[in-house]
Amino acid sequence: MEDDLDVEETPTIVTDVAANTALSPELTSSVLAAATAAEDTAARPGTCVVLRIAGARGGRRFDWPGPVGVGDVTKWEAALRRLEQAPAPIVALVDGDAYGPAAELLLVADYRIMGAGASFSFAASEAGVWPAMALHRLAAQVGIGRVRELAVQGRPLSAEAARACAVIDAVAEHGAEAAAIAAGRALFRSCVGSEIAIRRRLVLDAVTTRFEDALGAHLAASDRTLRRVRAVS
Template sequence: MLDLRGLSELTGALIERINTACDGAGSAGDIALVLVLGGEGTGPAWPGPVGIHAVNRWEKALRRVERLGALTVAAVSGRCVGPAVELLLTTDYRVAAPDTVLRVAADSGGAWPGMVLHRLATQIGAGRARGLALSGATVSMAKATTLGLVDDVAEDPHTHALSAVKAGGLVAGPELAVRRGLVLDAVTTSFEEALGAHLAACDRELRRTMAIPGVGV
């Protein structure tokens, strides 16, 4: 579990914590990496006084979470803005407390123009993403679940998320990253380009579940 509540500024320490958590999840063969998010204050607009190299390192860390071999889970409560929203959008399974409020745009104006806008558009569509990015509107949990930004709402999101992982109701294992990658790449890949990767994944699954010898059908 990585507790990242109360984030306000982009720092080297924050990036290092995320990379270390990814290293640990990969080397230990963990079935899940749980991120606890929310509780941001109204401090300086994200990401704070940093250079573009720090932003690049941050985006690379987010991409590691997004492509991690382990299942990634977000447990969110309270005010979720800036870095918490960016991390939320990289995870596979998202649980939020009923009082959680999401806000894409910064307190000082429009949304931070990082890859958060790209993820938002690919996940909920450009039209809906545009409204959230430009208006500065807050998103209630009722709307967040409708948009698909949050999967479940629970009084204790952390406990609920851990229970779902332990119950085995979520996909895990070595093929998780393959399935996630196929979904993420579908937005920018044509049917013809994607077919080979999907067939390869199907062949691996057939071999795993049915022990079919040879090269498949």
């Protein structure tokens, strides 16, 4: 992965996450650190979180989450949820295969990049695919059929197939990773962090909320936008 990320004129929070081992306090802490940094800089327009995720290499698969307790898993899921609710756009790039924790982390991002030739898959063991909240996220985002393929049948998706079905947003050739990140960041250059967090929540809640129940949240978001526009005009 390239290390010369150009932060240009917009504030950028770059976090490297080693998502190629079993669950550990260090892995959870690295995700929490990205969320905390995003929360601390929410007032700065255009702030973007860039996650550079080290995934599995060479087809290697490892035990996920590993020899941990449900309390450790709860902390991991809470860290992902906190990042998912962060008041800043999230651009994520996986270096290697998006397997297990890398796949789970990628699904909380607003713009997702994988390398050409890599694969996307959930972790699995003799008991089957790990029942992470990532299954819920993916079902909400791309539908039950794709989740059945990944979670029930246990089949991986190539990066190219993941792009074709909108699991990810871009496939980067080797050497073009920084350009892919820059393209993702450019989409959010004028974003206000608190506002993108609201839109993200509205989208995520859409598949589980009745229209009548969702209306109030959407009207509240509309009112916020109208008041913000009036304040700057």
